[in-house]
Amino acid sequence: MVRAMEQFSSDQLYAKVSHSIPAIEWPAFAGDIDAILALKRDRNAVILAHNYQTPEIYHCVADIVGDSLALAREAMQVEADVIVLAGVHFMAETAKLLNPSKTVLIPDRGAGCSLADSITPEDVRLLRQSYPGVPIVTYVNTSAAVKAESDICCTSGNARAVIESLGVERVIMLPDEYLARNIAAETKVKVITWTGHCEVHERFSAEEVRQLRENHPGIVVLAHPECPPEVLAEADFAGSTAAISSYVAKQRPPRVVLLTECSMSDNIAIQYPDLEFIRPCNLCPHMKRITLGNIRHALETMQHQVTIDDGIAVRARLAVERMLEVK
Numbered sequence: 001m002v003r004a005m006e007q008f009s010s011d012q013l014y015a016k017v018s019h020s021i022p023a024i025e026w027p028a029f030a031g032d033i034d035a036i037l038a039l040k041r042d043r044n045a046v047i048l049a050h051n052y053q054t055p056e057i058y059h060c061v062a063d064i065v066g067d068s069l070a071l072a073r074e075a076m077q078v079e080a081d082v083i084v085l086a087g088v089h090f091m092a093e094t095a096k097l098l099n100p101s102k103t104v105l106i107p108d109r110g111a112g113c114s115l116a117d118s119i120t121p122e123d124v125r126l127l128r129q130s131y132p133g134v135p136i137v138t139y140v141n142t143s144a145a146v147k148a149e150s151d152i153c154c155t156s157g158n159a160r161a162v163i164e165s166l167g168v169e170r171v172i173m174l175p176d177e178y179l180a181r182n183i184a185a186e187t188k189v190k191v192i193t194w195t196g197h198c199e200v201h202e203r204f205s206a207e208e209v210r211q212l213r214e215n216h217p218g219i220v221v222l223a224h225p226e227c228p229p230e231v232l233a234e235a236d237f238a239g240s241t242a243a244i245s246s247y248v249a250k251q252r253p254p255r256v257v258l259l260t261e262c263s264m265s266d267n268i269a270i271q272y273p274d275l276e277f278i279r280p281c282n283l284c285p286h287m288k289r290i291t292l293g294n295i296r297h298a299l300e301t302m303q304h305q306v307t308i309d310d311g312i313a314v315r316a317r318l319a320v321e322r323m324l325e326v327k
């Protein structure tokens with residue numbers, strides 16, 4: 001039996017997600033939301049959610065939302081005892097690296113990433129041997145063990161600044177080939193690439209962008225730099241999810257498409273009811289493993305706790321902290 005509205009204490013949150021959750025389905029979410037809000041108080045926990053999380057997580061239970069750079073910076077400042085990372089595993093590892101005294105929970109241990117899976121610590125050691133003296137810049141979308149073999153980390157939001165901060169002619173940039181090629185096009189530093197790809201962003205094509213322009217005249221195309229270079233060449237703007245959000249906030253394009261994971265449009269569209277968001281939907285299956293149900297379970301059982309071998313953690317933390325020092 002479907003329960004009527006106004007029976008859950010979280011019912012006042014419904015307005016935030018009414019654009020993506022039909023009213024009749026809300027009771028199926030509200031029970032978990034009530035339980036999560038109570039558990040957060042009981043456990044002294046905060047929920048950090050990535051921009052690609054679904055609207056009921058992003059708008060109804062998260063305390064802090066953002067891209068991976070913002071989540072890393074915020075994780076360092078958390079004073080609560082417990083951090084639940086509503087995102088993928090490498091993000092939970094980064095939170096643990098930066099705030100090691102906290103209990104960090106990932107609601108589904110299988111929430112991985114095609115980029116993180118594309119490279120091993122052994123691969124990085126071999127690259128270092130092949131290019132002696134060339135600094136290794138590693139995207140945060142990697143395991144702690146890979147970060148530990150690197151000189152410095154970067155995100156899509158700061159990759160160019162990180163590379164240029166090193167004051168060298170050549171860097172190795174791992175593991176996202178497209179991000180590395182897109183950044184190489186913006187800087188004089190020579191960039192040696194790896195062949196990892198994001199399984200969400202690699203699916204966008206230049207032809208798709210041309211079709212979008214034909215079918216939706218006047219559309220403004222905003223692309224994430226994990227998309228192939230030929231897609232960025234067709235786009236009006238490229239940037240991290242934080243940069244895309246800020247572009248929308250400042251420029252207010254009347255008709256817009258975000259070439260990134262599709263929950264991003266769902267999450268920001270609510271702030272701009274006057275803008276038309278065209279939404280080709282490329283879902284990240286790893287991000288979508290995180291649900292209200294497993295966030296609730298994580299807080300009930302205090303599972304799954306993220307742990308990192310001390311020897312790896314010390315070196316990986318250094319690579320992340322060096323990145324955070326770059327302005």
Ligand code: SF4
Nearest residue numbers: 113114198199200284
């Ligand atoms: S969207 Fe791509 S880069 Fe982000 S977690 Fe999913 S597979 Fe990894």
